[in-house]
Amino acid sequence: MPSRSRPFIALMLVSLLGGCLALPQVGFMLGRIALSSMGVENVRIGNYHFSPGLEDIDELTLLSSGLALAGLPVNIDLPLAMTLPASAPPIELQGFDWQLQVPGAEPASGEVDEPIQLQGGEPATVTLPVALEPAGIDALASRAERVSSLLSLARQLSRRGELPAGSQLSLTPTLPAALDGIVTAPTLILDIGEQTTSAPDTVPVDD
Numbered sequence: 001m002p003s004r005s006r007p008f009i010a011l012m013l014v015s016l017l018g019g020c021l022a023l024p025q026v027g028f029m030l031g032r033i034a035l036s037s038m039g040v041e042n043v044r045i046g047n048y049h050f051s052p053g054l055e056d057i058d059e060l061t062l063l064s065s066g067l068a069l070a071g072l073p074v075n076i077d078l079p080l081a082m083t084l085p086a087s088a089p090p091i092e093l094q095g096f097d098w099q100l101q102v103p104g105a106e107p108a109s110g111e112v113d114e115p116i117q118l119q120g121g122e123p124a125t126v127t128l129p130v131a132l133e134p135a136g137i138d139a140l141a142s143r144a145e146r147v148s149s150l151l152s153l154a155r156q157l158s159r160r161g162e163l164p165a166g167s168q169l170s171l172t173p174t175l176p177a178a179l180d181g182i183v184t185a186p187t188l189i190l191d192i193g194e195q196t197t198s199a200p201d202t203v204p205v206d207d
Contacts, residue, residue, distance in 0.1 A: 030188075035171065037080060037192065040077070044076075050154050074133070076157060077128070077129060079126070079127045081125055083123045083124070084120045084121065090118060090119050090120065091117075094113070100132075103167065105132040105134055105153060108131060111174075134152070165192055170189045171190075
């Protein structure tokens with residue numbers, strides 16, 4: 001009798017997340033993941049790298065010899081720490097979709113498709129490769145202006161070594177395909193300078 005076996009199969013599929021959780025608790029546990037930024041690393045435009053704190057970027061040289069940079073983004077590596085509460089059972093994510101908003105830059109988005117094993121109380125580090133373009137760069141008339149705006153953004157990120165205030169990062173965990181349609185993964189939101197919060201669609205826990 002296939003219809004009677006569905007609840008049992010669904011409960012068995014939860015083990016794919018790495019813990020023996022009841023289905024309503026899966027979304028709740030995902031919503032309790034603490035997310036924190038560990039700074040900004042490896043700021044670069046093409047082959048040009050900008051070290052943290054570098055103030056004397058030779059903009060004139062780059063403008064005269066690197067106008068091809070006008071079509072390139074500012075690339076950064078964004079390491080994140082993801083942590084479950086110490087009392088939580090382990091969870092394995094299949095990755096996540098992400099969106100990043102940085103003041104002065106166009107919104108960026110991407111996807112991580114590698115498994116991430118989370119153990120209660122133990123931070124797991126994930127690094128996002130992010131490509132940013134200055135806000136309004138397409139409206140600039142000359143290639144020199146575009147390169148100048150790229151350098152300004154790269155300089156700001158390399159000098160600070162972190163995302164500027166007002167930045168926001170959102171992550172939506174990717175669950176195993178077998179759980180698609182059974183459990184809704186909450187979206188985690190990190191406001192720079194704020195603690196992680198989850199979207200209001202977090203699956204509640206039944207008493």
